[in-house]
Amino acid sequence: MSNLGRIGLAILTAAALATSACATSTAPSAESGAPSATGAVTLVTHSSFHLPEQVLADFTKQTGLAVKTVELGDGGELATKLSLTPGNPPGDVAFGVDNTYAARPVRAGVFDEYVSPAAANGAQEYALAGMPQLAAVDFGDVCINIDTRYFRDKNLPEPVTYQDLAKPEYRGLTIVENPETASPGMAFLAGTVATLGEGWQDYWRSLRANDVVVAPDWSTAYKTDFSGSSGKGPKPIVVSYASSPAAEVGEDGAAPPTKALLDTCFRQVEYAGVLRGTKNPDGARKLIDFLLSPAAQAAIPDAMYVYPVTRGVPLPEAWAKYAPVPPKSATLPADRLADERDGWVRQWRQAMGR
Incomplete structure (x- = not known):
């Protein structure tokens, strides 16, 4: 079984859509020797x-605050639900709103402004213009991934660019996620807009003509239908993440049978912010500071399969070899994403005949 099978790459940032909310609490065990928590901070x-x-538990030991978590679905659902509760938050601090959705809750007045001192070590490089309420915590790149074995066995050249996927030799080989229901699908759509510019709709029409398959979520596309994953599905081309190949490294350290196409990447950055109306603003700020600490940042790659924003944090060995940070990724301003996303989705539906 690959690393992906063991740890469940579904814990990725742009992961499968969830529809129910749940709450948990994390505190150190009696055996840890840490002091009893004198309070709690709720992370939404x-x-x-x-x-x-x-x-x-280290955060609790340092601050005396236990961390309670409230989960509100995937990143898009999180942003939507937070936007409905400005000034009356379901917790103290939020984490997981990404750049494709950030403008919505910021405009709704969900967050208080807070710039962590720790942000100077790298997070500020990912700050959104005009949105000092949000602190970058991690980033990932949504890219086309391919099953290299398939192309070797078929003696077929590997695709490289967006445009390659519309060529006849790759007919019926590609599966993407629906941008209406899956954050990787939205990021991939935004990547085509950013990279191809005017006429991106024609590109999607050409994909449709080339028998592209649209999955409802990342889990279906990658874990079930992608031939390079443990699901060993029928499609050798899928929208996933630049970090996905690191999860396919064999238990014996064998090279993964997949790779990301680095000319097709769109950057997603996840942010944290103090929720306006929190009853524990000091605890919220302390938790944001902690999320940017070297210890928390070092845990992010293996725990959530995204990259840390703090400079100097080493990547796991398999990442350095098989999932390096793409040298260039497409991006779009958060305000433009907020203003034009719905229109892009409508045009995408038209292009795809949906």
Whole structure:
């Protein structure tokens, strides 16, 4: 079984859509020797959030605050639900709103402004213009992934660019996620807009003509239908993440049978912010500071399969070899994403005949 099978790459930031909310609490065990918590801070997050218990226990040891988590679905659902509660938040601090959705809750007045001192170590490089309420915590790149074995066995050249996927030799080989229901699908759509510019709709029409398959979520596309994953599905081309190949490294350290196409990447950055109306603003700020600490940042790659924003944090060995940070990724301003997203989705539906 690959690393993906063992740890469940579904804990990725742009992961499968969840529809139910749940709450948990993390505190150090009696055996840890840490002092009893004198209070708690509630972290509102998405269904893909995961940090090792020991990391959160270290926060409790340092501050006396236990961390309670409230999960509100995937990143898009999190942003939507937070936007409905400005000034009356379901917790103290939020984590997991990404750049494709950030403008919505910021415009709704969900967050108080807070710039962590720790942000100077790298997070500020990912700050959104005009949105000092949000602190970058991690980033990932949504890219086309391919099953390299398939192309070797078929003696077929590997695709490289967006445009390659519309060529006749790749007919019926590609599966993407629906941008209406899956954050990787939205990021991939935004990537085509950013990279191809005017006429991106024609590109999607050409994909449709080339028998592209649209999956409802990342889990279906990657874990079930992608031939390079443990699901060993029928499609050798899928929208996933630049970090996905690291999860396919064999238990014996064998090279993964997949790779990301780095000319097709769109950057997603996840942010944390103090929720306006919190009853524990000091605890919220302390938790944001902690999420940017070297200890928490070092745990992020293995725990959530995204990259840390703090400079100097080493990547796991398999990442350095098989999932390096793409040298260039497409981006779009958060305000433009907020203003034009719905229109892009409508045009996408038209292009895809949906």
